[in-house]
Amino acid sequence: xxxxxxxxxxxxxxxxxxxxxGARMLAPFDGKIGIIGIxxxxxxxxxxxxxxxxxxxxxxxxxxxxxxxxxVPISIMDSRLTYGSSWQMxxxxxxxxxxxxxxxxxxxxxxxxDKYGNLNSTFIGTDxxxxxxxxxxxxxAVDIGGFAKATIITxxxxxxxxxxxxxxxxxxxxxxxxxxxxxxxRREEVGLPGGPIAFISSMGIMRFDDETKIMYVDRYFSxxxxxxIKENTGFDIDISRAREADPIERxxxxxxxxxxxxxxxxxxx
Amino acid sequence: xxxxKLVPLRxxxxxxxxxxxxxxxxxxxxxxPMAAAYEIVRQGKKGLILLAxxxxxxxILVGYGCAVAWRGCYTGMANFGLSPATLRKxxxxxxxxxxxxxxxxxxxxxxxxxxxxxxxxxxxLGSDVLNPDYSRVGQIRKLARDPDMIPRxxxxxxxxxxxxxxxxxxxxxxxADVAIIHVQQAGEEGTARVEGPLAFDHYFIHAARxxxxxxxxxxxxxxxxxDPNRNQIPCTSVDMVVEIPWGGHPSQVKGxxxxxxxxxxxxxxxxxxxxxxxxxxxxxxxxxxxHDSYLDKLGAGNLERLRxxxxxxxxxxxxxxxxx
Numbered sequence: 001x002x003x004x005x006x007x008x009x010x011x012x013x014x015x016x017x018x019x020x021x022g023a024r025m026l027a028p029f030d031g032k033i034g035i036i037g038i039x040x041x042x043x044x045x046x047x048x049x050x051x052x053x054x055x056x057x058x059x060x061x062x063x064x065x066x067x068x069x070x071x072v073p074i075s076i077m078d079s080r081l082t083y084g085s086s087w088q089m090x091x092x093x094x095x096x097x098x099x100x101x102x103x104x105x106x107x108x109x110x111x112x113x114d115k116y117g118n119l120n121s122t123f124i125g126t127d128x129x130x131x132x133x134x135x136x137x138x139x140x141a142v143d144i145g146g147f148a149k150a151t152i153i154t155x156x157x158x159x160x161x162x163x164x165x166x167x168x169x170x171x172x173x174x175x176x177x178x179x180x181x182x183x184x185x186r187r188e189e190v191g192l193p194g195g196p197i198a199f200i201s202s203m204g205i206m207r208f209d210d211e212t213k214i215m216y217v218d219r220y221f222s223x224x225x226x227x228x229i230k231e232n233t234g235f236d237i238d239i240s241r242a243r244e245a246d247p248i249e250r251x252x253x254x255x256x257x258x259x260x261x262x263x264x265x266x267x268x269x
Numbered sequence: 270x271x272x273x274k275l276v277p278l279r280x281x282x283x284x285x286x287x288x289x290x291x292x293x294x295x296x297x298x299x300x301x302p303m304a305a306a307y308e309i310v311r312q313g314k315k316g317l318i319l320l321a322x323x324x325x326x327x328x329i330l331v332g333y334g335c336a337v338a339w340r341g342c343y344t345g346m347a348n349f350g351l352s353p354a355t356l357r358k359x360x361x362x363x364x365x366x367x368x369x370x371x372x373x374x375x376x377x378x379x380x381x382x383x384x385x386x387x388x389x390x391x392x393x394l395g396s397d398v399l400n401p402d403y404s405r406v407g408q409i410r411k412l413a414r415d416p417d418m419i420p421r422x423x424x425x426x427x428x429x430x431x432x433x434x435x436x437x438x439x440x441x442x443x444x445a446d447v448a449i450i451h452v453q454q455a456g457e458e459g460t461a462r463v464e465g466p467l468a469f470d471h472y473f474i475h476a477a478r479x480x481x482x483x484x485x486x487x488x489x490x491x492x493x494x495x496d497p498n499r500n501q502i503p504c505t506s507v508d509m510v511v512e513i514p515w516g517g518h519p520s521q522v523k524g525x526x527x528x529x530x531x532x533x534x535x536x537x538x539x540x541x542x543x544x545x546x547x548x549x550x551x552x553x554x555x556x557x558x559x560h561d562s563y564l565d566k567l568g569a570g571n572l573e574r575l576r577x578x579x580x581x582x583x584x585x586x587x588x589x590x591x592x593x
Contacts, residue, residue: 003559005328008495031553032489038347039344039347039348040362047355060464061371062296063466063467064466067371068580070585071585071586071587073384073526074298074299074347074348074530075297075346075347075348076296076297076347076585077295077296077299077300077347077371077465077466077468078298078299078521078528079464079466079521079527079577079581079582079583080581080583081300081466082465082466082523082581082582083466083581084583087424088465088466088467088470089466089467090466090467090468090470090471090472091296091371091375091466091467091468091469092375092379092469092472095372095375096372099372099390099391099392103546115415122368122397126364128359128402129362129365130362131359131360131363132360133356133360134344134351134356134359134360134366135344135345135351136343136344136345137322137341137342137343137345137368138342138343138364138368138369138370138371138393138396138398139343139345140342140371142342142370142371142391142392142393142396142398143371143372143393146391146392146393146395146396168397169395169396169397170396170397170398171395171396172395172396176394176395176396177395177396177397177399177400178395178436179308179394179399179400179401179426180399180401180426182309182400188397190395190435190436191391191392191394191434191436192391192394192395192433226304250305251358256460259406262586265348268349
């Protein structure tokens, strides 16, 4: 009996889908320099380097140059990222290439995203002094999203996370705040290069309109109805351009489960 | 004759004064000065202002009420979740957070190490880091033992007069009263060799008034001086050296031991509530007489299962059992 090439929806979790599509997104960046943020991007990148872009030059904000870990790192400080790197210095050496304009793409997570791809990873609520929920902080996200030539974002798809406006603008997307007034302006106006090119959620892949820079649904994952994406988005998202994503291959799942994260350290299943 | 800087942990931690600005070396779950953090709790320090991040080591100080404020960029613990005690205390308003960017910390430390009051950068432009309503430096300045360790303004926006690059931000120096760095090897005069990520340590050792090293091994100073290019910390920047094997546990120390995942997961679970944190700190810090008792309590078998192997400097999951 011939084994099927594609997995069926239901054979994998939403978190696994997010990791696999995140990994595919990196395929065009083989040979390019990418800075990879903490969390899900580390696992997706690990999978991508095994399957799609073995020559992608992975740099990390904690000072690893061309990291090539044998095992998936648990954090950006894990010595699994050190062993095999071209260079291991510290955070200055990890982040300054971004500001120098040397980094082709950044790959980061967040807790909230708005329709312009601005991210919040600082706090949820209206009172900074007494937040409803404190989050992880700016970490490297503000710098990665500010200075990479392109930014890829990944986080779970939930209505309370994908919003008209984020509670705190941690990472600049397409429309950002110009201070001291806090006026919303295009990111070029404050001198920032790049910008978010894709948002991979647990339901689909969102992109940003060339003209308006507003997020729309580009692809929905197998078994996900685009209307469900709309219902689970906190603003009225355009689904008119949505098409089904190429289905997940069984081989991708096998590599994710058996090679990339065999101990399920990232708890995707 | 060269000065011998070796002191016991208790003596080193005694130099920290209430209200000091404190930097704890390295980041997240790697090479953290954990034994020193436990000793700060045991000595009941108060009013500390933390820099850079509130992660594994800092969270214990926040949970026990040793620290009142923090200026930095991260309140998480990577794969282990967010820093539980820090979250609780920020959400109740008991602990003051002043968020800045990651590059801001680097440049702040760089200005301090260069002896400059500030540097200019485009980092964090466009973000709420620059929201004037969210600056807490005024409050934190009042809490510091020496207010002049904290800048009068969080930042100032300025037009680049040199290259016409538009708006830039003047980022004030970030100084520390005390920096505590955990290292793999130190000599008796303070020369030290660090493996793995250096984090901000190679900057903050020059941005702090006093530098304390805790070391896995104290080795002959002369041994480290055979190959000075491999040393990241010069004796001239170090005030005290404490030998404390396994002093980074449960974080990982490259070349010595891997991260104790079960221990950190247990901490994160316990510290989510005030009572759970108290129970944890009683068990692992306050009711522990010495670092030896801490290691005895962990057990030789458990520690052996964390030991790194060459050439990796960590303990590969695929060939060694007992890590995950």
